[in-house]
Amino acid sequence: MLKQTQQLHRVVIRLAGDSGDGMQLTGDRFTAESAVLGNDLSTLPNYPAEIRAPAGTLPGVSSFQVHFADHDVLTPGDAPDVLVAMNPAGLKANLRDLRHGGDVIVDTDEFTKRNLARVGYETNPLEDGSLDGYQVHKVALTSLTVAALEGHEITKKEAERAKNMFALGLLSWLYSRPVEGTEAFLRAKFAARPEILDANLTAFRAGWSYGETTEDFAVIYQVQPAPMPPGTYRNINGNTALAYGLMAAAARCGLPLFLGSYPITPASDVLHELSKHKRFGVLTFQAEDEIAGVGAALGASYAGALGVTTTSGPGVALKTETIGLAVTLELPLIICDVQRGGPSTGLPTKTEQADLLQVMYGRNGEAPVPVLAARSPADCFDVAIEAARIATAYRTPVFVLTDGYLANGSEPWRIPVIEELPALQVSFATEPNGANGEFLPYLRDPQTLARPWAVPGTPGLEHRIGGIEKADGSGNISYDPANHDHMVRVRAEKVERIAESIPPLEVADPDGDARVLVLGWGSTYGPIAAACRNLREEGVHVAQAHLRHLNPFPSNTGEVLSRYDRVVVPEMNLGQLSLMLRARYLVDVAGFNRVRGLPFTSTELADHLRTVVKEVAGA
Amino acid sequence: MLKQTQQLHRVVIRLAGDSGDGMQLTGDRFTAESAVLGNDLSTLPNYPAEIRAPAGTLPGVSSFQVHFADHDVLTPGDAPDVLVAMNPAGLKANLRDLRHGGDVIVDTDEFTKRNLARVGYETNPLEDGSLDGYQVHKVALTSLTVAALEGHEITKKEAERAKNMFALGLLSWLYSRPVEGTEAFLRAKFAARPEILDANLTAFRAGWSYGETTEDFAVIYQVQPAPMPPGTYRNINGNTALAYGLMAAAARCGLPLFLGSYPITPASDVLHELSKHKRFGVLTFQAEDEIAGVGAALGASYAGALGVTTTSGPGVALKTETIGLAVTLELPLIICDVQRGGPSTGLPTKTEQADLLQVMYGRNGEAPVPVLAARSPADCFDVAIEAARIATAYRTPVFVLTDGYLANGSEPWRIPVIEELPALQVSFATEPNGANGEFLPYLRDPQTLARPWAVPGTPGLEHRIGGIEKADGSGNISYDPANHDHMVRVRAEKVERIAESIPPLEVADPDGDARVLVLGWGSTYGPIAAACRNLREEGVHVAQAHLRHLNPFPSNTGEVLSRYDRVVVPEMNLGQLSLMLRARYLVDVAGFNRVRGLPFTSTELADHLRTVVKEVAGA
Amino acid sequence: MTGTTISAVEAGLGPSGLYGVPLVGEGHPLGKKDFTSDQEVRWCPGCGDYAVLAAVQSFLPELGLRRENIVFVSGIGCSSRFPYYLDTYGMHSIHGRAPAIASGIAVSRPDLSVWVVTGDGDALSIGGNHIAHALRRNINITILLFNNRIYGLTKGQYSPTSEAGKITKSTPMGSLDTPFNPVSFAIGSEATFVARALDSDRKQLTAVLRAAAEHRGASFVEIYQNCPIFNDGAFDPLKSPDTRDEQMIRLEHGQPIRWGEQGRHGLGRDPRSGQLVSVEVADVGEEALVVHDDHNEDPAYAFALSRLSDPPIGRTPVGVFRSVRRPTYDDMAREQVAHAQSTQGPGDLAQLFAGKDSWTVD
């Protein structure tokens, strides 16, 4: 059958099914195919907190969304154009998000009475007209897969489990994706089980052929590659990018990387990733708890390694006391907080930005710590390097904030040339620095206020440090009131001085006359930028800036804020950056806050900003 | 010898000696004598972090200051009028604080070459003219004591150790204090060791007689009782007042008091005090760490007790995660933080106010907790009761902030009539509250937004709660985005609504035309109030307000701030309340910050405020 | 707290772990469904947790306690979802801290039966210290440690009970740590009651639960639990009909320790070293066998038994290792209160506040 081919600029597809249906894998493969094809893209996985919630239930639904385009993509997309629902639960949980008139591909085999009842469908939505506003493609995915695999030496269950490959084949055909990558992937994955490999390859090809032969799909779509700067690219998620960034930073510092960590969702994958790379000299230590994880990392830093710990919000709560020790010891340490929904256990698999005040202020006494936040999955790489720069240059713990959305979401990443990455020069103290030949562990660099990093094994620099207040210079225990006041201020000043080494806050205001600034931090970058782009296309003028450094702020931040009539700060919390900005700059920033465990949609942001711009214009 | 008698309005005495010299005990007794005499007073103990630092060294100096007067006393006094120095170290460490022209009483026996050298005196200050600006009284305290005890059946060392009683006798004579209390105290303390009792009584009386007979002291001083509202009084320090307040609160709630705690300076005495009162049904649990302490307290609250935990800053850091759980479980819990110098181990025996931001924001996710702070030692009692009111009425953890100065400092306290204390009505849920006879553990009181407190043992209300996000109403686990957003806001709103139940912020502006407001919180009350009083006496007009509720603020706080041209916020930190006020009210409050491990002096505050008032007047 | 009608002691049960906990009235026995909540169970298909849940739900009615006087407290982990599925009072707390929370409950309320549900990570990694202290204090709680030798909820990292060399997501070249033996650890922490059971052996599990509930003080029960997703078959040698008889040593108080087909193996002692050794009963005769005595005051005996477990999972004793009497922290704490009240009278706040040095201003 000859099909028509249609060019599209962008498509958002969401795959939804049971936790056991392999939606994450299917989505990953489709993403990889699109990446290799050269589309720009962004992905959003979404899965339940349970390992395998009961099959066919709403809480058991696992979904994966991918947005791919022939141009710069900023978010995984607000509303899918296409929903692939592997069962009634997948349909029910996701239909409301679909764009009106979008395509729905369903596995009709799963729309049994029992399955419908499990999710509270009283009648079959495939028949009762509730899908009238959509293009529905009814495909008997399961039985078609089983039929295609007849004769294979596998069980029926195994055959059924290949239906995700059938679906992937169909989608790959529909969107004209290259298939070599997926076939190679399957070959590697099932190298040890040839019968399963065969089944998956067969199902994948059957899906492709089904598309070609069925009449249900009359049009093939193409999405051209997006123009991208020259370079070698790969698709990467935030956790992997963070792990790679830490490795690159250690290499640039010339230090071994030591990770002390305790598993916690959604940060565990950083531990998993780093533990694979022993050949790079990376040591990973899965500790008995978060306190021991950060303790070991601090010990490693003291011993001359780049000490890192990774965790999420509840883990930060536990590490707090040790981070306070690191502040007063003035040793490098990187603490990565992959934020998730809180408070307490909260929504462990969902995203949120509500740890900012915790990492800023959650320590006893005056214990300032620099804070950085990544804006996109690939940006986690760069932020890790910046964190290492600050930690080693200023001898201070540094927080890196990412979140569940960045951790698992992915986008194309231009692979850096290692030698072009910032050179991080680390020098250990090797000689006594005192007037009388003694070593003064708290004698500071006049510029950075950093103290010497004198690692054990260095003769002549034997010294003792600890958590009790120290005399500046000698580092000896000191209860002197004036010294304490001085030290509290020096530690604060040291962190403030970091601002001298960071770039100014950049504002994007292409029209040059915006009166409203939208200022974000962290993973809201994508939706905010997309919203601004859409608004500008509409002719609504709005300026955008995004903070990577949250402590200290770039030196021009106050000046930037003062240039606008209104500053809107969207956050996935109740206004934590707002609080910091208001306190520091006395600017009446207006928060736009949603705490739903999900990223913002660019639409809701655009809607809000449009109103604000109107208000300001009217005022 | 007939002596002259002189009336004084106020006296500040500081006793200083070795850790082993019994300065704290001596100070306590002198204070008790003055209290019984009816003076108003305030005390400030100051001792090293070491248990017994080496004898005769500067770090080993322990001191006790008492300010007593015939009028309302607000602070322990900036500069002592009298310094009693039991050894050269005591002199050296404290002389600079003495009022010019003040009295110095020294134990000449201790001014040996060796002792002088230990603290770096090259010549004897008693002889080299360095005390020329003071009234020096050279008393051979040690040898006079030993001589007085000749014939007693005790060792020479025991005799020497009684010299503090000799000194107390001398001071008691000099300031015309009643002696019965001290004698009764000694009798009780040494009931089991009659020879030591005898020695102490003899030394005490010998000191008194010495005053009468020696020519060195020509004048006896009297300080008349201060006018005080009728009532029965005692002298009390902050830790004891806090313990009593918790007991009173439990009694008024009709709940058993459960303390889960781990020892830490300067909070341990609250544990010690409460563990004495088992006859009141108080259960104290010394846990294996801070986490277990607060965990056990939360368990007790869940089971229907008034659960309390006490600690200092480093302990709060560890309790953070469990407090987040309490926030989401919405159970009553009182967390007392007796603040000390930080960060990290910091200055464990010194005072500071630098945990405010930690208790406000140091939890993962949006986890609001009400915060209260006591302003004086006796005020700890009232704040404990207010904390219990809020915790039980709103089903929320509540922080109580005190600090090392309040903990150990003391003042007269008008003992309340128990029945006149606020009635705290606590009612447990007893019946299902759902439409269908089911129990909804998160169905809220429409006014307070409190959920039912349904304790185990109540038939029909069996239910499960946990740290994962819950559906409002049913309390079942819910990953619903809209519910999460709602719950985050409800928890915030519940804490905000507490403001409806608290009194407005009161401003003292007796002149009625002040343009400068000084706004404080916690233990700075005394020095601030004293500074304002002194300024007003000088004719400088200044308004004063003091926050007891730090979260939420009293409803009129913003309005109060807006009435003044300048708001000065003195804090023993780098500006933590300032940050909160600036963020909330966008008022350019000006911090006055000293982080020395010591309370402010009223003089430095007055000096600063005088300048500010001038500036504002000039502007 | 609430009116007690018939307590365990009135019912003649004596000072057991349930003393003081009110019973349901005669003629109103509860059944399994009374202990089943309305929440959908959300473990993976085939998870060993299902079997333990079913065993506990079936067993609880047997205790005759009022449902409302039972509290289950858990930490975080797959197993820690347990309380949601029981229609009693329950708290799903935070990672590792359940023993501390349960301690506060137990000390406050003698009328509650308090249970802790925890996993090998929850109990022995982050929560190891709380477990150890609850055991030495002998707080009257029953701890069910679901040992699947893996972190389930965080998707399969090695745990403190994983065998050395285990390849997991966080140890791609194999784990390096010697695992804890939970029974040894508990005994080293001065536990008074220590037992081990198997998720799939309902009868044995129920017997152990019964003994644990009956014990007054901290009862520590390690339950081997299969995690089909991340550590499938970890305990198969104890379950497979081919191997289980040779591997599983059932401990029964007062009985000689024998196992294997027709009890052909037995536990003897090397006369020289005193060490426990396995012997052939046919060779030495039954008299030469060690007779199990879980009341042995000396923990060295139970400790020695605990070392019979061959790693990763071979010959393994199950049943009650140790069950000795020692006053419980919570009973003693309440006794101190009662004693203070009876000797000094109930406290008078006014008098306390006045202290010894008060004065009056008229």
Place this chain on the structure above:
Amino acid sequence: MTGTTISAVEAGLGPSGLYGVPLVGEGHPLGKKDFTSDQEVRWCPGCGDYAVLAAVQSFLPELGLRRENIVFVSGIGCSSRFPYYLDTYGMHSIHGRAPAIASGIAVSRPDLSVWVVTGDGDALSIGGNHIAHALRRNINITILLFNNRIYGLTKGQYSPTSEAGKITKSTPMGSLDTPFNPVSFAIGSEATFVARALDSDRKQLTAVLRAAAEHRGASFVEIYQNCPIFNDGAFDPLKSPDTRDEQMIRLEHGQPIRWGEQGRHGLGRDPRSGQLVSVEVADVGEEALVVHDDHNEDPAYAFALSRLSDPPIGRTPVGVFRSVRRPTYDDMAREQVAHAQSTQGPGDLAQLFAGKDSWTVD
């Protein structure tokens, strides 16, 4: 890290705890004063900590290590001030966490000799879990636990090793908890080296320190330490000439266990129960005595020995209870790195980053 001239292994010391730590050159021996820092010691007069400090300062030179390659890490407590007084590298960290920090140091740096100094509260109250995990991992560190059976620095609350019934500031009617036996706890935590020493017995303490330093892996040394201020005389029965011979059981590898005047008491085994019992040598003959074997792989032996301590402080074994070989976590971790590098070659970041699915835009 820094240039190593003569390492312990080159010096022929073999794979001891000090393998890999550089030695001072021949002819430059260090002395006690080289290990004495310029800080004034600030313990109370008569504190047992002085004696331990003196013993350690005198003993360290004997190891022949370079001073700069020795690190002492402590927690918080009186005893934890220890590192300030030694002229080596040192860190006075936070309460209970020294084992974790030391683990990071030891894993990162095979060329350092890493020591942990801790108190009974620091190690067994707040830090119990870290100690237990460091022991089971067998991290190559030496842990000196100063056990004064009290919280010294916070002025005298009972600790997890205080005898039950102890009256302190926080337990005016007596403490209720059964104390930990630190040696039993360590053995229950899979320790490979466990010993006990006395502050006042310099010779015995030094011998134990020597064995501990020599042991590769986590060495756990409990040191009974007198706190004259808050728990004076806690160990007097082991110190007083009147009682010490009857109470102190000195363990010597390969020697029959005997004590008392002229070694009249001995340790035997009850032939029926296998339990350790004290016997009169005159009655049973020396052959009947247990010969101490600290290399016994079965920890049940050392555990049984640990139970000989009669509370609060009576008959007490001192010396090395257990000293067995097991690979250390840190050695194995570094070996995994070395193995990965030798089999896969050193990593190439560019290749890693590119992964399998990369594409190029020109």
